[in-house]
Amino acid sequence: MSVFVHRHSRVIIQGFTGQHATFHAEEAMQHGTRVVGGVTPGKGGQVHLGLPVFDTVHQAVVATDADVAGIFVPPPFAADAIMEALEAGIGVVVVIADGIPVQDMVRVKRYAKDRDAVIIGPNTPGIITPEACKVGIMPSHIYTPGRIGVVSRSGTLNYEAVQQMSKLGMGQSTSVGIGGDPVNGTDFVTVLRAFEADPDTDAVIMIGEIGGQQEVDAARWARDNMRKPVVGFIAGVSAPPGRRMGHAGAIISGAADTANAKMDTMEALGVHVVRNPALIGETAHRVFS
Amino acid sequence: MNIHEYQTKELLRSYGVPVPNGRVAHNVENAATVAEDIGGERWVVKAQIHAGGRGKGGGVKVANSIDEVRRYTDAMIGTHLVTPQTGPEGRLVQRVLVEQASNIEKEFYLGMVIDRASQRVTVIASASGGMNIEEVAKKTPEKVIREQVDPAVGLMSFQCRKIAAKIGLHGKQINAASKMMLALYRCFRDKDALLVEVNPLAEIDGGELIALDAKMSFDGNALYRHSDIIELRDFDEEDPKEVEATGHGLNYIALDGNVGCIVNGAGLAMATMDVISFHGGKPANFLDVGGGASPEKVGNAFRIVLADPNVKVILVNIFAGINRCDWIAEGLVQAMRDQRIEVPIVVRLAGTNVELGGQILEQSGFPFIMAENLDDAAIRIMATLEAFS
Numbered sequence: 001m002s003v004f005v006h007r008h009s010r011v012i013i014q015g016f017t018g019q020h021a022t023f024h025a026e027e028a029m030q031h032g033t034r035v036v037g038g039v040t041p042g043k044g045g046q047v048h049l050g051l052p053v054f055d056t057v058h059q060a061v062v063a064t065d066a067d068v069a070g071i072f073v074p075p076p077f078a079a080d081a082i083m084e085a086l087e088a089g090i091g092v093v094v095v096i097a098d099g100i101p102v103q104d105m106v107r108v109k110r111y112a113k114d115r116d117a118v119i120i121g122p123n124t125p126g127i128i129t130p131e132a133c134k135v136g137i138m139p140s141h142i143y144t145p146g147r148i149g150v151v152s153r154s155g156t157l158n159y160e161a162v163q164q165m166s167k168l169g170m171g172q173s174t175s176v177g178i179g180g181d182p183v184n185g186t187d188f189v190t191v192l193r194a195f196e197a198d199p200d201t202d203a204v205i206m207i208g209e210i211g212g213q214q215e216v217d218a219a220r221w222a223r224d225n226m227r228k229p230v231v232g233f234i235a236g237v238s239a240p241p242g243r244r245m246g247h248a249g250a251i252i253s254g255a256a257d258t259a260n261a262k263m264d265t266m267e268a269l270g271v272h273v274v275r276n277p278a279l280i281g282e283t284a285h286r287v288f289s
Numbered sequence: 290m291n292i293h294e295y296q297t298k299e300l301l302r303s304y305g306v307p308v309p310n311g312r313v314a315h316n317v318e319n320a321a322t323v324a325e326d327i328g329g330e331r332w333v334v335k336a337q338i339h340a341g342g343r344g345k346g347g348g349v350k351v352a353n354s355i356d357e358v359r360r361y362t363d364a365m366i367g368t369h370l371v372t373p374q375t376g377p378e379g380r381l382v383q384r385v386l387v388e389q390a391s392n393i394e395k396e397f398y399l400g401m402v403i404d405r406a407s408q409r410v411t412v413i414a415s416a417s418g419g420m421n422i423e424e425v426a427k428k429t430p431e432k433v434i435r436e437q438v439d440p441a442v443g444l445m446s447f448q449c450r451k452i453a454a455k456i457g458l459h460g461k462q463i464n465a466a467s468k469m470m471l472a473l474y475r476c477f478r479d480k481d482a483l484l485v486e487v488n489p490l491a492e493i494d495g496g497e498l499i500a501l502d503a504k505m506s507f508d509g510n511a512l513y514r515h516s517d518i519i520e521l522r523d524f525d526e527e528d529p530k531e532v533e534a535t536g537h538g539l540n541y542i543a544l545d546g547n548v549g550c551i552v553n554g555a556g557l558a559m560a561t562m563d564v565i566s567f568h569g570g571k572p573a574n575f576l577d578v579g580g581g582a583s584p585e586k587v588g589n590a591f592r593i594v595l596a597d598p599n600v601k602v603i604l605v606n607i608f609a610g611i612n613r614c615d616w617i618a619e620g621l622v623q624a625m626r627d628q629r630i631e632v633p634i635v636v637r638l639a640g641t642n643v644e645l646g647g648q649i650l651e652q653s654g655f656p657f658i659m660a661e662n663l664d665d666a667a668i669r670i671m672a673t674l675e676a677f678s
Contacts, residue, residue: 020611075510076513076514098580099510100510101481101508101510101511101514102403102481102483102508102510102511103403103410103440103478103481103508103511104511105408106403106408106409106410106440107440109408109409109440110409110439110440110441125610137580137610137611138610139609139610139640139641142640152556153556154554154555154556154557154559154560155554155556155610156552156553156554156556156557156608156610157554157556157557157559157560158556159557159608159610159639159640160557160560160608160639160663163608163639164662180555180556182403182405183403183405183408207556209555209556209559210559211405212405212406213405213406214405214406233560235556235559235560235563236559236563237563237566237567238559238562238563238565238566238572239559239562239575240542240544247398247400247422247423247426247486247488259563275567276563276564276567276664277560277563277564277663278564278567278662278663278664278667279664
């Protein structure tokens with residue numbers, strides 16, 4: 001199966017006729033993704049890349065039965081586009097935009113509450129189930145089908161880990177970029193839960209960063225709920241302490257959100273922690289075989 | 290984006306938050322005029338820099354006469370104020386805030402921030418305000434009140450009354466504090482703030498509540514819809530190299546090592562620094578060239594990294610997704626030609642058009658040191674440092 005997206009996913013692209021969206025939609029189709037249409041307000045009725053263009057997501061869903069949306073609209077319009085997709089009943093919404101105002105995302109999260117949908121991103125390269133479905137901007141040729149789930153906050157660090165895996169012959173069931181923003185659609189726990197339930201995933205690589213506690217929360221969840229092994233890395237050991245203004249940030253996050261503190265806690269909770277990011281693939285190979 | 294205390298107070302005053310009577314002054318005469326206009330017998334002169342801990346560095350003084358206002362202003366403006374947050378070089382003071390002094394009976398803490406865990410705006414309050422609030426939060430977390438705001442309805446009055454009662458306010462103060470919290474929240478929401486902090490929130494003679502000191506910080510991603518906030522930006526308070534980098538679409542942070550780093554993506558940039566550290570090296574900077582790096586962008590990245598005299602070697606680590614290795618390579622070759630770069634450069638390329646990128650570098654004739662992968666890159670960096678030392 002894989003998680004969230006698979007070979008039967010019916011994908012629409014919001015902001016379809018834009019330059020980036022066009023390029024990446026074509027790439028996705030060459031990779032085997034079933035793109036069924038797109039949305040560009042004001043261009044409904046046109047045909048783009050041989051596919052129908054709609055004015056609204058609602059029209060697109062009615063006409064194509066789409067269940068996944070890739071959102072390529074610029075940051076100022078992204079929150080509205082996400083809510084439009086949710087309202088139209090899309091189940092998986094992938095948001096590529098980098099630079100969405102954080103209070104917009106706070107409102108999006110409230111809107112998404114009690115709706116049975118997954119928001120991937122924002123500020124993500126997207127999600128890929130190799131050779132079946134790609135919604136995003138990652139270089140698809142580095143991914144190969146396999147049985148290891150990958151979840152990361154960073155995009156390029158995801159590519160790095162995947163290439164290290166591929167060199168050792170390990171493929172991916174699905175690779176999910178949850179994005180680097182402080183308020184994002186899907187957290188690590190949600191993705192781990194999906195990987196644990198997926199019969200085609202045997203193990204998971206989780207790549208986090210300094211800031212926040214969600215990797216630690218995920219490690220705790222994994223200890224209590226997962227049978228599949230998890231290899232983890234946190235980027236930012238050598239990052240300087242953040243230049244904080246005021247005290248509120250320190251009060252709210254506590255002292256334990258440095259990279260080393262998080263990796264120590266994750267290790268104590270049973271995650272196989274990699275300290276050298278050049279050895280993510282090697283460690284995974286050792287742990288998983 | 291951060292702003293000065295006097296700017297924060299002007300903004301908050303426009304939302305109805307009670308702040309001390311006062312104004313900014315750019316020179317001694319100006320300060321004296323402000324003090325005379327305000328009237329009264331005691332004034333506070335506060336150095337306006339973005340760093341905190343100003344009181345500890347002598348940047349906050351109580352003046353008992355107009356003459357003292359002059360003297361303190363003269364002592365502050367034009368000097369570098371050193372506080373626990375500025376580093377040893379301090380920060381140049383270009384203006385002061387002159388305010389009416391208050392008789393403080395009690396100090397509280399009140400802040401609003403976007404909490405990553407709940408993913409909502411969260412109000413933080415404590416009966417123990419002042420400079421030791423972080424200490425209070427660490428040792429007695431139960432004394433810090435937190436209340437989350439549902440974005441669908443916003444901060445409600447009952448929540449404010451609850452917070453006010455929990456930090457020990459009573460009588461008329463409950464309603465006064467609620468009014469202040471609602472005003473702070475409106476400002477936070479309207480202006481896309483990331484932080485508003487009133488510390489201390491002071492009870493002054495007669496039980497009146499006033500925002501004695503205030504800080505605000507705003508979401509850079511939302512500035513496009515707040516031209517009034519953009520105008521408050523003070524470039525003198527920012528690292529000029531970081532400002533220049535931002536202007537070129539680069540994200541740069543200076544560090545104190547000697548290995549210059551040029552990487553795409555924040556996560557990979559951090560991981561690259563981590564690998565260098567893992568092998569015993571010290572990164573000179575964090576630099577993310579972002580997606581769609583043109584040859585010009587690469588050239589600018591080199592210029593910024595090389596402006597740091599400590600840089601002895603540069604590691605270029607690119608994993609091209611939407612980037613293309615051939616563009617990066619062209620940028621590298623062009624930078625070598627234009628800038629006569631003498632420090633050795635280790636290059637690791639991967640991803641889109643990697644072969645083409647490698648060819649361009651090879652055919653250029655410049656002595657790039659090519660690395661196979663991330664670990665190899667760090668090993669070559671260390672070997673190069675050793676060979677040149």
